[in-house]
Amino acid sequence: MEQRGSESFLHLSRGTVYRTTGTGNGLEGYPLQDLTFAATTETISTLDAGGASVSATAAYKLTNTVGTVKFFNSTGQWIGTKDAYGNVVLIQYASQPIFDGTSYPVISKIIDTLNREITFAYTVDDVTVTYAPGKQIVYNKALVSNEQKEHYLASIENENGETISYQYDKHAASYDLGTTSGPSAAAVPVIDLTRVTYPTGPRTVYTYTTSPVSKRLGPSGSLTYYRIASRYDEVSSSVKNKTVFDYTGNTDFTNPSLTNYSTKRTMISNPNAGSAPVDEKIVVTSTLNNQHLLTNTTAEKTGEYKREIATTYDTTKKMATGITETNTDYTATPVDAGTNTTSYTYDNYGNVLSTTNPVGHLREYTYSSTFPSLPVTAKTTVSGVLVNDFAYTVDTTKPHTNQVTQSYVETANQPATEQVTYTHDSYGNVTQVSRQLEGTSTQQTDITYDAAYKVAYPTNIQQHLMVNNAPKTIEQRYTYELATGRVTKTYDGNAVLHSTPAASEQAVEYDHLIENNEHLFRECNKCFFLTSSRS
Numbered sequence: 001m002e003q004r005g006s007e008s009f010l011h012l013s014r015g016t017v018y019r020t021t022g023t024g025n026g027l028e029g030y031p032l033q034d035l036t037f038a039a040t041t042e043t044i045s046t047l048d049a050g051g052a053s054v055s056a057t058a059a060y061k062l063t064n065t066v067g068t069v070k071f072f073n074s075t076g077q078w079i080g081t082k083d084a085y086g087n088v089v090l091i092q093y094a095s096q097p098i099f100d101g102t103s104y105p106v107i108s109k110i111i112d113t114l115n116r117e118i119t120f121a122y123t124v125d126d127v128t129v130t131y132a133p134g135k136q137i138v139y140n141k142a143l144v145s146n147e148q149k150e151h152y153l154a155s156i157e158n159e160n161g162e163t164i165s166y167q168y169d170k171h172a173a174s175y176d177l178g179t180t181s182g183p184s185a186a187a188v189p190v191i192d193l194t195r196v197t198y199p200t201g202p203r204t205v206y207t208y209t210t211s212p213v214s215k216r217l218g219p220s221g222s223l224t225y226y227r228i229a230s231r232y233d234e235v236s237s238s239v240k241n242k243t244v245f246d247y248t249g250n251t252d253f254t255n256p257s258l259t260n261y262s263t264k265r266t267m268i269s270n271p272n273a274g275s276a277p278v279d280e281k282i283v284v285t286s287t288l289n290n291q292h293l294l295t296n297t298t299a300e301k302t303g304e305y306k307r308e309i310a311t312t313y314d315t316t317k318k319m320a321t322g323i324t325e326t327n328t329d330y331t332a333t334p335v336d337a338g339t340n341t342t343s344y345t346y347d348n349y350g351n352v353l354s355t356t357n358p359v360g361h362l363r364e365y366t367y368s369s370t371f372p373s374l375p376v377t378a379k380t381t382v383s384g385v386l387v388n389d390f391a392y393t394v395d396t397t398k399p400h401t402n403q404v405t406q407s408y409v410e411t412a413n414q415p416a417t418e419q420v421t422y423t424h425d426s427y428g429n430v431t432q433v434s435r436q437l438e439g440t441s442t443q444q445t446d447i448t449y450d451a452a453y454k455v456a457y458p459t460n461i462q463q464h465l466m467v468n469n470a471p472k473t474i475e476q477r478y479t480y481e482l483a484t485g486r487v488t489k490t491y492d493g494n495a496v497l498h499s500t501p502a503a504s505e506q507a508v509e510y511d512h513l514i515e516n517n518e519h520l521f522r523e524c525n526k527c528f529f530l531t532s533s534r535s
Helices: 493-497
Strands: 001-006 007-011 017-019 036-039 043-047 053-057 060-063 069-073 078-082 088-099 103-110 117-122 126-132 136-145 149-157 163-177 187-197 202-209 213-215 222-225 227-235 238-246 260-268 279-291 294-301 304-315 318-328 337-347 353-355 362-367 375-382 385-394 401-409 413-423 430-436 442-449 458-467 469-480 487-491 505-511 516-519
Touching: 043 088, 043 103, 053 088, 385 516, 469 493
Parallel strands: none
Antiparallel strands: 001 007, 007 017, 036 060, 043 053, 060 069, 069 078, 078 088, 088 103, 103 117, 117 126, 126 136, 136 149, 149 163, 163 187, 163 222, 187 202, 202 227, 213 222, 227 238, 238 260, 260 279, 279 294, 294 304, 304 318, 318 337, 337 353, 353 362, 362 375, 375 385, 385 401, 401 413, 413 430, 430 442, 442 458, 458 469, 469 487, 487 505, 505 516
């Protein structure tokens, strides 16, 4: 939240900002009913890594349609989140002398329901984030040249010493807080990112326009800035993935009187060709309206093909009501062109009520009155005939679905039904999935969450099947690193069956450079993972 004198403004994660009020849903001008903002005196609490109770008292809260609440204190700081199952993330703050001895309130610790902690340590030159014992990320800062306090992000380094570094160009941006007709000579320093260097050596490079342009600062101010002219990757001295940007005809995109503005992006096929003519791989033009909504995108390879997507919007909800795609093949004789349109309608929560695809197939939805974002029915109609019908049984007290029943028409025009039933624990984890197939055949999966991992991750998955009219159970086991939630070992189902899991353990290693896991095995294509609501 942002405090401006006696007024408060809420910044949503989608980038929009609304003034808070004491009426309606609490957000002035917010077009939907999926969020409610209100004053509160609630307290949220959990246990820290040492087992001590920690808590925070809120002054405001933002609630969504599934009962997840974000809490803010009286100064507007986000102090935590709590879901409908009681799972909590709590934020702690501390005043730190970050700039020349001047103290500011900054996040010092994030604590979750699993008693895990992410800690933040600050100095003038860096911010260290410790996310697990022995695991940390350091954000190194550097002082902008000829400035007293302004810093930029110079590099990011993990616990293995692997570093991503950043370079910038400094410009003087003119600004004027009293007119939108053009900035005066007053200036502030602006640094533009020019290069990102990755731990293995490749770089991403950005260049900028030589002349600045102006944008508005609210209704009575303006500021100049530089726009990206190109971006490309450098790998072993070779240029790859080069894109050139063209803003011809664009003026101030922040001017509300303009109905639209466009940006052209040209992908280059031969960026290393030297003085040879530029080969345009594809040209993409994007047009936005004065509400910054994408209304048209055109991708074209001259003389070969063109793909255009035009989007219309609900003027109040600002959601797409129609998407028309036109594809043109210039290599065909005669030129082949086809147009397809898909239309959408919505309810006041922003849920899709219906979609109609290019061939007229209609799909309609209804939603829970208790948890309005969870579907209750989904029906597909073709030429007036109902061909697929999903019915969802939503729990009366918690935001999850207990049963899904699908009624459909088989290829032989025979009616068929399948039903899946879900069982949840008090934390919102799925503990059992039972699938009722045709006739009396069933398929059941049991999922266990071990207390060693705070009931957050599935440690045992048993799939109960009927094979040749005989029951069979396939069981798989998993171990984790609790602090990060990463899988550390898996155990083969056949070995578990024969009581020799240790002999078949398969370890999982992680590549710290890209923070993605690389499995040392490839035969787990039949297993599946469930994400716990607690993690």
